Amino acid sequence: MERLDQQRAPIYEALERFGKMRVVPFDVPGHKRGRGNPELVELLGQQCVSMDVNSMKPLDNLCHPISVIRDAEILAAQAFGAAHAFLMVGGTTSAVQSMILSVAKRGEKIILPRNVHRSVMGAMVLCGAIPVYVNPECDHRLGIPLGMSVSAVEKAIRENPDAKAVLVNNPTYYGICSDLRSIVKLAHDNGMLCLADEAHGTHFYFGENLPVSAMAAGADMAAVSMHKSGGSLTQSSLLLTGPAMPEGHVRQIINLTQTTSGSYLLLSSLDISRRNLALRGKQEFKRVSELAEYARKEINAIGGYYAFSKELCNGDSIFDFDTTKLSVNTLDVGLAGIEVYDLLRDEYDIQIEFGDLGNILAYLSIGDRPREVERLVSALAEVRRRFGGSKAGLMQQEYIDPIVAASPQEAFYAEKESLPIEDTAGRICSEFVMCYPPGIPILAPGERITKEILDYIQYAKAKGCSMTGPEDADILRLNVLK
Structure with a gap:
């Protein structure tokens, strides 16, 4: 295959050419370059809506x-x-x-x-x-x-x-x-x-x-x-x-x-x-890695938090670590990760990627700058001072070995009944239950429900985790196999 020039952006170039052609649209989308939806143009801008076009010969399919x-x-x-x-x-x-x-x-x-x-x-x-x-x-x-x-x-x-x-x-x-x-x-x-x-x-x-x-x-x-x-x-x-x-x-x-x-x-x-x-990825991600390393050093100096990195590597189950990930354990501050996540947003206007029961993740990438990182570090120090306490009573274990009793497809489409969640121990689940983000199921269709899993779900709900998946949005009931 011939090598193409990475300075090219063929789709973008084709859209630019198309924009200069003054084509009259008798196709979809129905907003017709925004003319039919002025509020959308106001929100997104004329250039954006004029590029929202249908597949056609000049633009490929x-x-x-x-x-x-x-x-x-x-x-x-x-x-x-x-x-x-x-x-x-x-x-x-x-x-x-x-x-x-x-x-x-x-x-x-x-x-x-x-x-x-x-x-x-x-x-x-x-x-x-x-x-x-x-x-x-x-x-x-x-x-x-x-x-x-x-x-x-x-x-x-x-x-x-x-x-x-x-x-x-x-x-x-x-x-x-x-x-x-x-x-x-x-x-x-x-x-x-x-x-x-x-x-x-x-x-x-x-x-x-x-x-x-x-x-x-x-x-x-x-x-x-x-x-x-x-x-x-x-x-x-x-x-x-x-x-x-x-x-x-x-x-x-x-x-x-x-x-x-x-x-x-x-x-x-x-x-x-x-x-x-x-063209620029190598230098950009070098900068991101350095920014994450700096943030880790500053966060670990606060005390209580543990921003972990390559020191975890053991040559096998932690073979390597992505140093751009700013993952921080919060339990020694006396707060669940989800509590720190909520405090950063509600008290400091900082939106991080997610918080689980013991950790938070601040997602660093090519759009981050040092001053935002400084603001995050300062906010974490204040969260510890204002809201920190004892880790007593905080649940630590995050992963529960599943008991697979049926294939996901078989369980998802099987005859099922809805039961109050507290009455489902021992039954086979027919739907998903997960904290989102990260979107990793606590229960998947076909897995047996245990008391340990139910305790985990109730604790996560109480701490404010966003739980998704079941038919019952309040997760007071679960669908199980009949």
């Missing part, structure tokens, strides 16, 4: 790209070191689901860690694949699930030689990485594919001294959230594939669920962001 979108995909593949890149406008959820649906059918197994995003489990419900969980090790001080140990993956492969693929988080939400190269080799040596959920690892492809990216490690597919650390618009993402994955088959799978009306605002943002990272 996302379902079957042959010109400018095709060139943008080639440029993305070359920038990320992939055999092919697919532009995704349904978020990384759509990329993850396409990845799973591409490799497994009903009744086929995928080996994966239990601390996966809900999109992985949603794909299992859709295609009927069966999860084989590798329970991640846990750091009891931090109360977080870690990566998968190579020996645990090896054991799962040995016990399930018919599995189709192994899925790895690269990294976890907290920045923890498994030994991806070794897991890829294990999968390939046993005739399996290796998939990576890289929702939080876009920068691995461009930064220095960061963990290995999925494509560099030889993985077969990777779902990459360009809108998280890569700077594109929310809901835009990439699906990367290695040479073993047939492009035509993957495109067919994507087209089963992805919209036929791809947003050119999202597509052009992917195009421009890829160009930005290809």
Whole structure:
């Protein structure tokens, strides 16, 4: 494949050319370049709404790209070191689901860690694949699930030689990485594919001294959230594939669920962001890493907080750490992570990424500057002084080993009944329950409900975690198998 110039942005260039053509729109969208919706123009601006156009010959078609979108995909593949890149406008959820649906059918197994995003489990419900969980090790001080140990993956492969693929988080939400190269080799040596959920690892492809990216490690597919650390618009993402994955088959799978009306605002943002990272990513992510290191040093000097980093690495379940992630344990301040999250927003006008029962995550990326970091550090010091206390009574353990009693698809579509949540211990759940963010299920369809899980849910609700998933939005009832 000929190498294209990374200074190009084919979709953006085509939109600019189209804008100069003064075409009269007798197609959709119905706002007709904003004329039919003046309030929308006021909110978003004329340039934005005039670029919200339909697929047409000069602008290509996302379902079957042959010109400018095709060139943008080639440029993305070359920038990320992939055999092919697919532009995704349904978020990384759509990329993850396409990845799973591409490799497994009903009744086929995928080996994966239990601390996966809900999109992985949603794909299992859709295609009927069966999860084989590798329970991640846990750091009891931090109360977080870690990566998968190579020996645990090896054991799962040995016990399930018919599995189709192994899925790895690269990294976890907290920045923890498994030994991806070794897991890829294990999968390939046993005739399996290796998939990576890289929702939080876009920068691995461009930064220095960061963990290995999925494509560099030889993985077969990777779902990459360009809108998280890569700077594109929310809901835009990439699906990367290695040479073993047939492009035509993957495109067919994507087209089963992805919209036929791809947003050119999202597509052009992917195009421009890829160009930005290809040209300036290395220096930008070096700056982000240095900013995160500075923040860690300052936060750890406050006392009580623990902003963790590479000192956790143990060569296996924490093989590497993403130093751009500003993950902070809060329990020694006497506050749950979700309480610090709420205080930062309500008292200091600082919106961080998430808080769980024991940790917070401040997401640093190419748009952050030192003065904002200084403000965060000062606010954390004040939170400790004003609201801190004893850690007595704070729940620490974050990860509970699941008991899988039925496949996610079987349980999701089975005959079910709704019970008060306190009466569900011992029953098999038929829906998801999760704190969002990060969107990792506490319960997934097909898992047995235990008293420990119910205690965890009640505690998380009491602390103010945003719980999502069940049909009953108040989570007073759960659907269980009859």
